[in-house]
Amino acid sequence: MLHWQTLRAFSFGWLMLTLISVTLLFPTALIPLALATAIFSALTGCIAILACRPKLSVISLLSGFTLFLGLIEVEIASKSVENNLPLTLLEFVMLLFAVENLTVTSKRPFFIMPKSGTQVQESLIGTFVQHVLRRSSRAALLFTTSYLISIGTLYLSTSVSRLQLDFSFYVIVVSISLALLVILRKD
Amino acid sequence: MGITRKTVVYLAVAYLFIGLGLAFKEPSISIFVIPIAAALLYSSLFSIDKHPQLDVKRTLNPPRSFGGESINITVAIQNTSSCRTDQLELEDHVPESLSLEAGTTSLILSLHAEERFEYEYTISAPRRGRYLLGPMKAHIVDDLGFSEFSETLLGQDELLILPKVEKLRSMELRARRVGPWSGSIASRNIGLGTEFYELRSYSPGDDLRRINWKASAKRGRLVANEFETERVTDVMLVLDCSEGALSELFAYDVEEYEVSLAASLCSQLLLQGNRVGLLVYSKERTWLAPAFGKRQLLRILSSLALVKGGPSIVPIAYAVESVTAAVLPARSIIVFVSPFLGDDIVEAVWNTANAGYNVLCFAPTESTIENESRYKSLARRILATERRMNLRQVFPVCRFIPVTPEKSVETMLRRIKPWRSF
Numbered sequence: 001m002l003h004w005q006t007l008r009a010f011s012f013g014w015l016m017l018t019l020i021s022v023t024l025l026f027p028t029a030l031i032p033l034a035l036a037t038a039i040f041s042a043l044t045g046c047i048a049i050l051a052c053r054p055k056l057s058v059i060s061l062l063s064g065f066t067l068f069l070g071l072i073e074v075e076i077a078s079k080s081v082e083n084n085l086p087l088t089l090l091e092f093v094m095l096l097f098a099v100e101n102l103t104v105t106s107k108r109p110f111f112i113m114p115k116s117g118t119q120v121q122e123s124l125i126g127t128f129v130q131h132v133l134r135r136s137s138r139a140a141l142l143f144t145t146s147y148l149i150s151i152g153t154l155y156l157s158t159s160v161s162r163l164q165l166d167f168s169f170y171v172i173v174v175s176i177s178l179a180l181l182v183i184l185r186k187d
Numbered sequence: 188m189g190i191t192r193k194t195v196v197y198l199a200v201a202y203l204f205i206g207l208g209l210a211f212k213e214p215s216i217s218i219f220v221i222p223i224a225a226a227l228l229y230s231s232l233f234s235i236d237k238h239p240q241l242d243v244k245r246t247l248n249p250p251r252s253f254g255g256e257s258i259n260i261t262v263a264i265q266n267t268s269s270c271r272t273d274q275l276e277l278e279d280h281v282p283e284s285l286s287l288e289a290g291t292t293s294l295i296l297s298l299h300a301e302e303r304f305e306y307e308y309t310i311s312a313p314r315r316g317r318y319l320l321g322p323m324k325a326h327i328v329d330d331l332g333f334s335e336f337s338e339t340l341l342g343q344d345e346l347l348i349l350p351k352v353e354k355l356r357s358m359e360l361r362a363r364r365v366g367p368w369s370g371s372i373a374s375r376n377i378g379l380g381t382e383f384y385e386l387r388s389y390s391p392g393d394d395l396r397r398i399n400w401k402a403s404a405k406r407g408r409l410v411a412n413e414f415e416t417e418r419v420t421d422v423m424l425v426l427d428c429s430e431g432a433l434s435e436l437f438a439y440d441v442e443e444y445e446v447s448l449a450a451s452l453c454s455q456l457l458l459q460g461n462r463v464g465l466l467v468y469s470k471e472r473t474w475l476a477p478a479f480g481k482r483q484l485l486r487i488l489s490s491l492a493l494v495k496g497g498p499s500i501v502p503i504a505y506a507v508e509s510v511t512a513a514v515l516p517a518r519s520i521i522v523f524v525s526p527f528l529g530d531d532i533v534e535a536v537w538n539t540a541n542a543g544y545n546v547l548c549f550a551p552t553e554s555t556i557e558n559e560s561r562y563k564s565l566a567r568r569i570l571a572t573e574r575r576m577n578l579r580q581v582f583p584v585c586r587f588i589p590v591t592p593e594k595s596v597e598t599m600l601r602r603i604k605p606w607r608s609f
Contacts, residue, residue: 085215093222103193103332131274131295138330146225150218 057102230333240268266298364518378416427525428469470497540584
C-alpha cells in the first residue's frame with residue numbers, strides 16, 4: 001500500500017512539473033494548445049503507471065511526440081534552433097520517459113489487472129509494484145539529471161565560447177561511442 | 188547477453204541528431220544526444236549479472252489425477268549466488284489447452300543473495316490427457332531495458348490426467364476358461380471356494396467345518412458340503428474410438444464416455460484378480476498384453492488417457508485378430524466397447540466369437556436431438572438404422588449391453604447380468 005501511495009505522489013509530481021514547465025517556457029501564442037496536449041500526455045502517462053495500462057502509455061507517448069513535433073515546427077518557422085531549445089529538450093526527455101513508462105507498463109499488466117477469474121498472490125503484486133516504482137524513479141532521476149546537464153552544457157556553450165560547444169559535442173560523441181562499446185562487449 | 192531493439196533505436200536516434208547537427212552546422216542540436224548517452228552509460232555501468240545462479244523446483248500436486256480436480260503447481264526459486272539478482276522475469280510455459288484458475292505463470296522478481304521465493308498457480312480441472320508443463324524461462328533485462336539475457340531454468344514436467352473410473356460392484360463374471368490362480372470367478376470345478384456346489388458323503392479326514400449338520404440329520408449319516416473353486420480369467424478389452432467417436436449420432440461426447448467406461452471395466456476386472464489386456468482401436472492403435480495387478484491398471488489408465496478418436500487405416504477385425512491370437516488364450520473373454528458404426532465391427536465380433544472367445548459388447552445408445560435441420564435429422568436416422576442393423580447382426584454371437592451416460596453402468600449391469608450367460 002505504501003508503494004502505491006509513493007507511486008501516486010510520484011505521478012502527481014510529474015504532472016505538476018509538466019504543467020509548470022509548459023506554462024513558463026512555451027511561446028505565448030501556442031500556450032493553450034501546448035498546455036492541452038501536455039496535460040493530456042501527462043494525465044494519460046500517470047493513469048498508465050497507476051493502472052498498468054500499456055494502451056494509455058502508447059497514447060501518452062503519441063501525444064508527447066505530437067507536442068515534440070509541434071515544437072520542432074515552431075523552431076523551423078522561427079528559423080532559429082536555440083529559441084525554444086530548453087523546452088524542446090524537456091519535451092524530448094519527457095518523451096524518453098514516456099517510452100520507459102510504456103516498457104514498464106507493458107510488463108505483465110495482469111499483475112494489476114488479472115485475467116477474468118484469476119487471482120494473483122499479494123506478494124507478487126507487491127513485487128511488481130516495487131519493480132514499477134524502482135524503474136520509474138530511476139528513469140525519472142536519470143532523465144532529470146541528463147536534462148540539467150544538457151541545459152548546463154547549452155548555456156555554458158553560448159555564454160563562454162564556441163570552442164567549448166565543439167568540445168561538448170566531442171564529449172557527447174565519445175560518450176555515446178563508449179557506451180556502445182561497453183554494451184556490445186562480449187562475455 | 189545481448190542488446191535489445193530499444194538500444195538500436197536509441198542509438199539510431201542519437202546518431203541522427205549528431206548527423207543533423209553536422210548537416211545544418213548547428214552543434215546545439217547534438218544536445219539531444221546527452222539524455223540518450225546518459226541512459227546508455229547508466230545502463231552499461233549497472234549492467235546485469237550475466238549468469239544468475241538459481242535453483243528452481245516445480246512441484247505438481249497431484250502429479251496424476253483422475254480429472255475433475257484442480258492442479259496446484261508450486262514453484263520455488265532460490266538465488267544460490269552471493270550477489271543480488273535484479274529484474275528477473277520468469278515465465279513458466281503452460282499449454283494453451285489448460286486454463287489458469289488462480290495465480291500467474293509469469294512474474295518479475297528481485298532476489299537477494301541466498302533468498303528463496305515461492306509462488307503458486309492453479310490450473311482448473313484439465314481434460315483427460317498428457318500435458319507437458321514448462322520449460323521455465325528466465326529473462327533478465329537491465330533497468331532501462333538496453334541489454335538482456337535469457338536462459339531456460341527448468342525443463343518440462345509431465346502432468347497425466349487419467350480417465351474417470353466408476354466403481355462397479357455388481358460384476359459377476361462367468362467364464363468358460365479360467366486360469367490356475369484363485370480369484371473371484373466360479374470355475375465349475377470342486378475345490379476350495381465360497382460358492383456351494385453339491386453335497387457328498389463325509390470321508391474320514393475331511394475338515395469338520397465342511398459337515399452339513401442339517402443334511403446329516405435328515406439322512407442319518409454324515410454329509411459334507413462341496414464348494415466350487417473360484418479362479419481368474421483372461422479378459423481383453425477392445426475400445427473402438429474410430430469413426431463412431433467422431434459421429435454426430437450421439438448428443439454427448441461418446442469418445443470420453445467410452446474411455447471412461449473402459450477404464451471402469453478394466454479397474455473392476457483387475458480388482459477381481461483377472462488378467463486384463465487392452466486394445467485401443469483409433470487413429471493410433473495401442474495394445475497391452477493381459478496382466479494382473481495395480482501396475483497393469485496404471486498402464487491401462489495411462490494408455491486410455493492418451494486415446495484420441497479418429498479413423499484408422501487397418502480394419503478393426505484384423506487389428507483384433509492379430510492381437511488376440513498372439514496374447515489371449517482361447518475361450519477367454521473379449522469385451523468390445525464400441526458405438527457399432529461401420530461394417531468392420533460386425534466382422535470383428537463374428538471372427539472373435541468363431542475363434543472361440545466369449546464376446547461381450549458395450550454399446551453407447553444414440554440420443555435424440557430436437558430442433559435439428561431436416562437433412563441432419565435424415566442423416567442421423569440413416570446412421571441409427573445402420574447401427575441397429577449392425578447390432579442385430581452381432582446379437583447371435585455376443586451379449587449386448589446398451590449403456591448411456593444418463594444411467595450408471597452399475598445399474599445396467601445389475602439389470603442385465605450379462606456375465607452369467609457364459
